[in-house]
Amino acid sequence: MPDRKSARELIKEFAEGFTDLPLVDQAAAETDGPIGWAGYDDARDRAAERTGERESVVCGTGDVGGVAAVLVVFEFGFLGGSLGRRTGDRIEAAFDYAIHYRLPVVTAVATGGSRMQEGMAALSQLQRIAAAAARVRGAGLPHVAVLRDPTTGGGWATLGAGADVTLALPGAQVGFAGSRVRPAGDDSAAAAYTAESQFAGGHVDRLVSPEDLPGTLASWLRLLTAPRGGVPVPPRALGAGTEPMSGWAAVRAARTEQRPRAEAYLDDYFDHREGISGDRCGGGVDPGVACGFGRRAGQVIAYAAQCGTATTPAGFRTAARLIRLADRLGIPVLTLVDTPGAANDAAAERAGIGGAIAEVFAAVASARVPVSTLVIGEGGSGGALAFAAPGRTWMTPDSYFSVTSPEAAASILKRAPDEVPATADQLRLRPSDVVALGTAEGIVTPRTRS
Template identity: 60%
Template structure:
């Protein structure tokens, strides 16, 4: 007859547990409790790798479920410090089934607007990474930590030391948000907890225009101004607008677009989320990162600011293969579904649907050195078989003052 603590009657398992408890001074591989990080009460979950490799058994699952559900009941953020080899072999499928329980609690916490910051320490592998860790809103990886679904003992020989199986490799692939050191981790946690819990329902302020203030004389002048390399880009607007900000990274599906800056900043005593194009053709990973940001901000009641600046969506073969239309659709859907206000400022080129996807309906402004158009004038000329893109720029009515007259934008910044 098996016992609850040894459901498979695994030989010497009870002795292994007793030894682990004596070595670590704790009852299980996970401890948890309410702590103060900065000025914020959080539910802290910590794995101890010394306890049977930080593995998850049925008792561990009970602890994780209780910690996550308690955080939800108290409305407090979760910080999980992972260091685990995954499921506990000595409990077989009873161990593996704990991942379903953990995943359900993580989902319920998301639905309830409970922020979760996960810290991936060395190592973080197996089902805990795939359930508790990867589902977090913000994921921080400790520098040099092994991070992978498959641990080093189950990977093929040529993959054992591949750099993708590290915090740095996961960051490069857009799967985690930042790489930290043990020294920088405390301050980073405080920053993210403040940003994730600092939202108010009022719309984000419209940023001040940083470039030229006079309006363009004609359509082609507007296009040239928007393409001027001296025009302020998104990074300048973010630095001017926020007291401080932190970036999320990647689309969590293996893609990163450096031309899309997404994150949350602190302005006038509250949090404002942002998705900002930097003037390049936006790739699918950029749109998916923006969707992730807007959806996350909506859950936590954080208003969103979008900065539009792109000649259009990247339409090369690689982007099409990566699901460009689906990625753009995801941003349209995220903006449409958001309960929080989305404020938009067009700061440069506003090219076609690749720009419009980020625009908040009824809350869109434009700077004097920007334009917004159904398509770039040169491409319109090609489609319509016209000789002059310059003449067509006037007909497209893409200048800031034209767009204001037409009711397309709400104002000129």
């Protein structure tokens, strides 16, 4: 069943000490609104009487898990949470308040879209809201959106899809096209307009049950407002303590199933972490790339980690999204390299694998925050190098970094399969070789966690 809590009921569930912001009504008061829609004033009066609110959003400040935040919560009972001129007044004022007092923003969206009774005066509020959200981004403040049922139209296209982190309630209708304006004739397509579908498509970071929402929202705000760390210290090695004697042995050590993977390194490194998901481009989710923010010794560090599989375009774009977001928020980044290389099938080419890799190279190169890298397994060609920070890359003893795989090198050179091990030795891909070549700074050890 759809979640039909009122705005203030929802606020009480995840915030304490809520205080309304002063009402802002810049819009002129005309009979039946700016386009004279007959009966509009009566509809507004009935909505106000039914909900106790004067508009479709409730804006104020509250304490969410110990973090002061600006809250913009839609009241769906007021004309379907629709966006009108006075809605725009309130949202713009709330975002500007957040900038002035350096507070994060939480938007809990439940809207059917722009208000028809105000015509283009209502639709144009999306430009105001987008501009206000852009000012918040420019100020380096985080914006977390909660997608309720329904989140459609301009509310999705600005406050939902435009947020830094999107949390969606399971079963919520989420999509630009509302249920009454979609193409007719294909009832099966309705599944595309759900929170679950948007998550699978890479547009939503996490599906969160109503019971878990208060804790999840508090966790995110605590993370995104925690003190920023300095240059991330590379994690300790969790696997072998010494490197293999040959290049081929190094490759085999990195490929063994027993070697610790990214999840083990992230769990060991961070005290707590929350993940983002998806590339926001419709490419979906790459389960072989883990991205998010974690707390280590009281400071927040972002992470983008390859998990041992060939990285897809969605994986690269998610990593680029994470690095750009962390850079805007002033949060340093740790990357973990572990991939045999970028996905090289036809589907990857059609999805723009080259452009996706370029996005990560550009994000790392242009980051103003420090980025540190640890190669924890396979470092296969450009798909691995894109994740690596020049001048701040380290290796574990059971890792390697290579211009290409030994098998691919042998094939390119038209060598027999039994020459692959010798080719691996020629590539100088062992950790100590990579350090000697100046591509890595050093080799980490299984030292006690610092």
